[in-house]
Amino acid sequence: MKWQTGSRSNPAPCREKDKGRFEIVTRDGQARLGKLHTAHGIVETPCLLPVINPNIRTIEPREMWDKYGIQALITNSYVIWKHQKLKDVALSDGVHSLIDYPGVIMTDSGTFQSYVYGDVEVGVEEIVEFQKDIGVDIATMLDIFTRPDMTFSQVKKAVVETIERGKPSIEMAGDVILNGPIQGGLFPELRSLSASQMSKLDFGVHPIGGIVPIMEQQKYKDLAKIMLACKSNLSPNRPVHMFGCGHPMLFPMLIAMGADLFDSAAYVLFARDGRLLTPWGTERLSDIEEWPIIMPVVSHVSPSDVRSMKKDERTVLLSKYNLEITLQEMSRCRQAIRDGTIWRLAERRSHQHPALREAFLWLVTNPATSSMDPLILDEISASKETGNELGKWEENWNWLVNSQFTPRNGSESWGGIDTHHRPHVEMARRRLFSRWKSRNSGDVIIFHGNNPPWRDKIGDLIERICSLDYEIFIQTPLGLVPWGLEDLNPWAHIEGPDWLWKRKPDYAWIQRELERLGVTDRKIVTIDISDTEDLHQRVFELLDLEELERTPDIKKRAQIVDKLCVLCNVELDDAIELCKDSTFVMSRTGRIRNVIDSEGIHLFSPRLAEGGMSLTVDGARKLHALRNCDTPDGFSLTEYSQHPGKGPAWVVVDNDAEPFIQEGRNVMHGFVLGCDSWIRPGETVLVVNSSGKLLAIGRSQATSREMASFTKGIAVKVREGCP
Ligand code: GUN
DSSP: OOOOSSOOOOOOOOOGGGTTOEEEEEEETTEEEEEEEETTEEEEESEEEEEEBTTBOSSOHHHHHHTTOOOEEEEEHHHHHHSHHHHHHHHHHOHHHHTTOOSEEEEEOSHHHHHHHSOOOOOHHHHHHHHHHTTOSEEEOOOOOOOTTSOHHHHHHHHHHHHHHHHHHHHHHTTSEEEOOBOOTTOHHHHHHHHHHHHTSOOSBEEEOSOHHHHHTTOHHHHHHHHHHHHTTSOTTSOEEETTOOOGGGHHHHHHTTOOEEEESHHHHHHHTTEEEETTEEEEGGGOSSOSSOOGGGTTOOHHHHHTSOHHHHHHHHHHHHHHHHHHHHHHHHHHHHHTOHHHHHHHHHTTOHHHHHHHHHHHHSSOOOOOOHHHHHHHGGGOOOGGGHHHHHHHHHHHHTTOOOSOSSOEEOBTBGGGGOHHHHHHHHHHHHHOOOOOOSOEEEEESOOSOHHHHHHHHHHHHTTSSOEEEEEETTEEEEGGGTTOTTGGGEEOOTHHHHOOOOHHHHHHHHHHTTOOSOOEEEEEOSSOTTHHHHHHHHTTOOOOOOOHHHHHHHHHHHHHHHHHOBOHHHHHHHHTTOEEEEOTTSOEEEEEOTTSOEEEEEOTTTSOEEEOHHHHHHHHHHOOSOOOOSOOSOTTOOOTTBOSEEEEEOGGGHHHHHTTOOEETTSEEEEOTTOOTTSEEEEEOTTOOEEEEEEEOSOHHHHHHOOSSEEEEEEEEOO
């Protein structure tokens, strides 16, 4: 999206059958780049809908379209309905003409006015009908605002009444996309109830309501809790809108938790008050000599020039400044989703405001059960809540972790102890713990003290001892990793200071790690490899071994076995059998490029970039033949099952799609009949027909719940069809 001078052409309407549909184009965990299809164009999300007051237009909507490329804005249908002049024009010429804006117009319903002024005179169906009559693209039902000071029973009453109003509102809306707000005050169980019940009704978008006072009081921890409770219970194929949230500081965290749309009058309200929005908080024009960030609208003026302007002129300029800053942070978030770094951005932003930091720490520690570093426990103990709260949040946190894609490309940049709690790091560790299996019964050897690539330092040594009965691990800043996975992201790609690798082994921590890896009651030998001089001799002496020949193929086979188990979810015995007598094509740098079976057939190719593994069609056929459970029949709505050993997840497609998929075309949502419950975005899947015949190998773009609900967009990116 670019800012421009001159006019921009009007948007093209979406295809009639796509109206109201939402599709995901790219994702990073629960953060998503999406497209919402409407009669006034496609809205690319996440995005901000600036609030337009039809009575006072500080920045002209036309300028928002032409100059800033804003695809959607929000105005208030109740304000239009109340003012006869506006109402007459809106009814005769339509809302787009009234405010002179060609893009998508969302309207609110008067609920917020009832919160501010006590009541509104308009009826539930009446306001929806009015929004339909004036031609809005996305209307809002008259929900009941739940304030944070309300009691549980008051909030419950409001939630139930909002749900009851949903059905008549939807009927009245007809084919207009309708917002179904989620209420529930500060009560997570009521937020969950509201989200799951409202999801059952045919709304197009779900705003999270009742959060304005929470944000005004900077109770961002409560906001994070609300977001988790709502999002994990909402139908995933509907965009989620944050009502009244327009401070750029909050975007990364909320987007990382799945927010798609934002709206706010903050850009104008703060401007009127002489305040500037920044991604790290708010600054006063009266306090600054230099702009915190130089944006196009202030490139030719200094803060003191602006201070001496007349109030109206100053407000317009500062509104544009605030809007530009807000749009810039939104662009940054969208790019971070493409780059797979949205959580890291949220993590960085969390350091910029104490209330945001509190929210972030709560998020990454309270719901999570697996604090792994004793250091972390100290830092976050103050932000922890009572023990019995934990279970409640664990499931919501699982929802976030289980949508993460791993292994990733690129480095894992060290961000202090927060690094341990990045959801994709947690996902990688969970997968390791649930799928990796020990296959030796002897002593445990832990190499520590040096950074990757470890194969350069201990590769030769391992080739000599791997035929013996040792279980060998490497100590990394993100936990122990079996040496067979020594090139796997994130463990092998941490970018951080040297001291990270020099930490001395902590035995209690090692025991905990080994327990989670299913390795118990073993003698543990730790070996410092910070100095590789005489390492060979030192290790042989320490282990009391005679000199041994190198057995490189045993090492290579064991590496592939580990990868088959952890990355392809293959049963240990099957993986060993598949690799029996295999041979290898090596890269010039001594890494396995291709795995060839005993009959000379190329089955697998480890990926050098992130340590993943690609299947050939023959390899996929082998894994397909190993399947020891039924072809999935429908979808699992509980997303957290692991099912280790059951192989790559299967995706069952409609017969109509079969020939296209065998030719290598992607699987589109709408053609998926079922999938395994252990499917994860980014993982290799086998695409099959309803009789279980293999059609293609691909990468899933969705979880099982998402597969069940989306009707538009790509479900599986097919890598190769299997004719
Ligand atoms: N604007 C800000 N908060 C809300 C809300 O809870 N409901 C509606 N309809 N509009 C809002």
